[in-house]
Amino acid sequence: MHIDAPRLLRRLDDLAAIGALPEGGVQRLAFSDEDLAGRNWVQYHLEALGLQVRIDEVGNLFGVLYPEGGPIDAGAIMFGSHTDTVGRAGRLDGSLGVVAALEALEVIVTSGWRPARPLVLASFVNEEGVRYMPDMMGSLFHAGDLSLEAVREARDRNGVSVGEEMDRLDYAGKDELTDLGIDTFLELHIEQGPVLETLNRHVGIVTGVQGLSWFEVTVEGASNHAGTTPMDLRRDAGKHAADLAARLRILTDEIEGLRLTIGSMTWYPNLINVIPDRVVFTVDARHPDPATLEDAENRIRSLCTAAHRPEKGLTVAWKPLARVAPCSFASGVVEAVADAIDREGLTGHRMISGAGHDAHILSRCYRAGMIFIPSRGGVSHHPDEYSTDEQIIHGAQVLLRSILSLADYPTSAS
Ligand SMILES: [Zn+2]
Known part of the structure; x- marks a missing residue:
């Protein structure tokens, strides 16, 4: 299976247009109108694919592809990232992981093949923690490390609480995911550092987070x-x-x-x-x-x-x-990523993530892993954040192949 590169790149541009700033860059601060518009964009595409959409009590968004024959409660594989941004962001931090996850799901859905366990796209709220502390708020709530009350009571500099914004925007849902038996989380992200570019490698195999x-x-x-x-x-x-x-x-x-x-x-x-x-x-x-x-x-x-x-x-x-605390990612997920890179004929590099990510939080409850693509000059959280189209395509293709491998797609066919 192969990702549709033009569709992937077009969708990254489409999402970057939501909250685009006149002076360049993107702003979708958590629990803002632009943030909700970004989430709605993802939801629209999930629904267009016929996936079941779930939104939890803090607004985390999930799209579920069930196995043939409907729901089962065994070992769902979850993958995604976040679509909120810092104040003047580039177009890739977070968005890449969600748009590539959407692309992977679309390729799988249209292939007609169905995995034996559910596949779940996840887009977690407030990863950046710019407007509301703490960062990685959505994944912390999902992991059970932050209560709904604590989320709702967080306030921005103007004294506006998350609860008030969620009520104003009708942001939250009531859905849970306990029936899916999720056991794996995989996140594609830009490196936000200079290592891959310096070493001239295609893709980073992230073994843990410092x-x-x-x-x-x-x-x-x-x-x-x-x-x-x-x-x-x-x-x-x-x-x-x-x-x-x-x-x-x-x-x-x-x-x-x-x-x-x-x-x-x-x-x-x-x-x-x-x-x-x-x-x-x-x-x-x-x-x-x-x-x-x-x-x-x-x-x-x-x-x-x-x-x-x-x-x-x-x-x-x-x-x-x-x-x-530092985390080590699950060897099964790390090796699936390494194997996917090999099978794509790309060069990989095993590395530690210098920055925190939702996958770090979720490693407390799931087998977790991450895939990095190079960031030009190591720049992120800035409109100059850049990875080449080729690097983006490589990352998405490795994500797709890793998901297929974790979902036991027949290797002879892939
Ligand atoms: Zn991010």
Whole structure:
């Protein structure tokens, strides 16, 4: 079976037209009118294929292809991504995974072949978490890690809750998926990093997602005049914070594979001629191995403790902001993707995802896996986000072939 490349590319353009910004780029923020229009577009195509459409209580959208003879409750294979976007997005992040999933389903439906277990397209709400925290809200709800109440009570900067927006837009449904016995989730996505492009490989075989740990560190000292206070009498929170930040950064030389970023630093009172009395900065630490991530977290805490010097009038306090454990994808799904790449005559590369995805959340309840295609310059979350038509087609074809393999399509025929 082969995807219809012109149809796939046309549909990516069609979806990108929904929420298109006059200055370029796309905006379909979660639970907005444009977001609903994007979801309706997917729903329209699912219904045109004769698939059963289900919408759950937070607005996640599913399209179900039943096996010959109607519903059975065994081992459904789910695949998809998300159609919400960041504020000024490109046309591929999320949309690629949903449009390619739609294409795969359309090819299978029109082939006349029916798998022995249900196939389910999934489009999860609010993956981006731009308007409403947390990100990956829809898959967290689906996985049972976030309650309906917590979703409904999330508020944007204007104080508008998800519940209010869902009611205004008639966004939510009441459908469940428990009868499908879903056991697998596969997501095609752009890499959003430079690895595949740098290595010149066609497709990424994603073996897991690195974990993440965020801290907020507050350093306090005392403000004083920058001209009159001798250097040895200062309790300079700025110098102390800068030294600590530099020491934390050195952890990346000491822990193989650690990514550590101090992306935000706020100085008080933030004036040119005043010694700062307080600095607040963030630490973003990531690693694919659970034990190594824990080691990094312990060392971050130790360095903060060592820098806490109340006897010198300099204190350091820290608090965790967020933590997501690393995940390894299921070997059965990873190997299905690797095999599909081989059979397509493409070059693959086994890699860890640097960014979080719905598949990461869903790996807690299903056998999960991901397929990456190269991102030019590693750019995403920006109108310049780009993959070539050929790369998009390769990704969709590998998705289709992986689904067929997971659904036990006779290999001699594929
Ligand atoms: Zn995405």
